[in-house]
Amino acid sequence: MRCTALLFWVSFMLVLAYTPLIAQHDHSHEEEPQHSEHSAQEAHAAEDTHSEEEFDITHTVMHHIADAHEFHAWGDHEHGFTLPLPIILWTDQGLVSFLSSAFHHNDDGSVVVERNGVRVVKYHEKIYYALEEPNDHHAYIEYGEDHASVLNAKPLDFSITKNVFSLLLSALIMLLIFGSTAAKYKFGGAPKGIAGFMEPLILFVRDEIARPNIEGERYKKFVPYLLTLFFFIWVNNLIGLIPIFPFSANLTGNISVTLSLAFLTLLVTNVSANGGYWKHIFMPPVPLWLWPILVPVEIIGVLSKPFALMIRLFANITAGHIIILSLTSLIFLFGTLLVAPVSVLFVLFMNFIELLVAALQAYIFTLLTALFIGLASPAEHH
Numbered sequence: 013m014r015c016t017a018l019l020f021w022v023s024f025m026l027v028l029a030y031t032p033l034i035a036q037h038d039h040s041h042e043e044e045p046q047h048s049e050h051s052a053q054e055a056h057a058a059e060d061t062h063s064e065e066e067f068d069i070t071h072t073v074m075h076h077i078a079d080a081h082e083f084h085a086w087g088d089h090e091h092g093f094t095l096p097l098p099i100i101l102w103t104d105q106g107l108v109s110f111l112s113s114a115f116h117h118n119d120d121g122s123v124v125v126e127r128n129g130v131r132v133v134k135y136h137e138k139i140y141y142a143l144e145e146p147n148d149h150h151a152y153i154e155y156g157e158d159h160a161s162v163l164n165a166k167p168l169d170f171s172i173t174k175n176v177f178s179l180l181l182s183a184l185i186m187l188l189i190f191g192s193t194a195a196k197y198k199f200g201g202a203p204k205g206i207a208g209f210m211e212p213l214i215l216f217v218r219d220e221i222a223r224p225n226i227e228g229e230r231y232k233k234f235v236p237y238l239l240t241l242f243f244f245i246w247v248n249n250l251i252g253l254i255p256i257f258p259f260s261a262n263l264t265g266n267i268s269v270t271l272s273l274a275f276l277t278l279l280v281t282n283v284s285a286n287g288g289y290w291k292h293i294f295m296p297p298v299p300l301w302l303w304p305i306l307v308p309v310e311i312i313g314v315l316s317k318p319f320a321l322m323i324r325l326f327a328n329i330t331a332g333h334i335i336i337l338s339l340t341s342l343i344f345l346f347g348t349l350l351v352a353p354v355s356v357l358f359v360l361f362m363n364f365i366e367l368l369v370a371a372l373q374a375y376i377f378t379l380l381t382a383l384f385i386g387l388a389s390p391a392e393h394h
Contacts, residue, residue: 069345073337076255077262077330079175080137081112097177101139102168103130112171124152132167139171140164175269178261182247189243217242217378225382226389234385237280241273242378249329249370253363264373265330273325274318277381282314285388317384321377328373332366 083095096113108127115123115134123134124142133142133152141164142152154163172180189206193214196207203211222231222238248263263269293310296303339358342351 069338069341072341073334076260076337077265077333078137079173079261079266081134081171081173083174083177083260097174098172099139100170100172101130101132102170103132103141104167105130108132108167130167133164135162137173138162138166139169140166174261175263175266178248178251178263179269182244182251182263185247186240186243213243214239221375221379221382225379225386227386230389231382234280234284234382238378238382241277241381242374245273245325245377246371246374249373250367252329252333253366253370262330262333264325265333267322267326270322270326273377274322277321277384278315278318281317281381281384281388284385289388317380321380325373325377328369332362332369336362336366 081099082097094113096111099108099110099112099114101108105128108130110125110127112134114125114127116125125132125134131142131152133140135153140153140162143154143164152164155161156163189210192205193203193207193210196203196205202208217239218231218235221242222235225231226234245264252262252264254260293314294307296306296310298306336359339355339362342355343349
């Protein structure tokens, strides 16, 4: 009963943490005072209309699930609290590094900084070389004919963004957890503490994921990879549910990260594949005249399996974040606290669902990876 109450209050505090993060985008700018009663009424009406149109739920949600060069805790960029992260660029003049707080805002939304004779501009969290002479309309940014693409050249960006920071943090957490668990077994005795918690999870991955899907004793050499995959996804899924520093990044909801994980699975699967697997792809057991049709289908199947892994993880994690942020945004969208109780209850419910989804997606990704490895390296009698 105490654990249930504690979990409820932790979830409730997480809901409250979302509120100031979203409220920072609901900026209402006061109009200059008017001298006549008629003009004051018009200004008040215009201000109400402006306030109603000010909050953009799409921009707010997409801003919070996107990567960034700083951790934005609350308020705007001028009066709020922002924790800058290192900007590391390889430019025409060599290596340039500084904190993201060095950027300053321009009228078009871009931010510019100059270091070591190199002037760069940040626009929509992407860094470009700034124009030598700012134009009249877009300052240091040059747009294409569609007014959407940016024509400025880019330096090589090795910056520590929110996602990179979260990646390093999760790696540190996993090293501490597994290092502590290994130390417990090294000195013998019954597992307790963190080791007692980790042992059934490790045995679950070994006995319920790796062993049933990879035949024979070959499963043993893939257990370390499967364990790393499972805990990396699970830990980062849980980190993404905490909306405050240093856990406010959406790492597993980033398509580049899921693409990298899927590519690793593709690499491990095909490198460990035996001759029978490749023979089945390029010399399928069908009449010869069907080979031109079936071989391309088999090759597409090899590529579509990791593609499905990538999209499944990305879509499920991103969808959960969007729903939680959208439900919280209803308070500011309607502009009344009467919506708050309903919004908070729905967000609490979604947080509990996301706790399940966090573990479920890690399990599905690891299970399918083990299945693909097992299919690519069947026993000789198959």
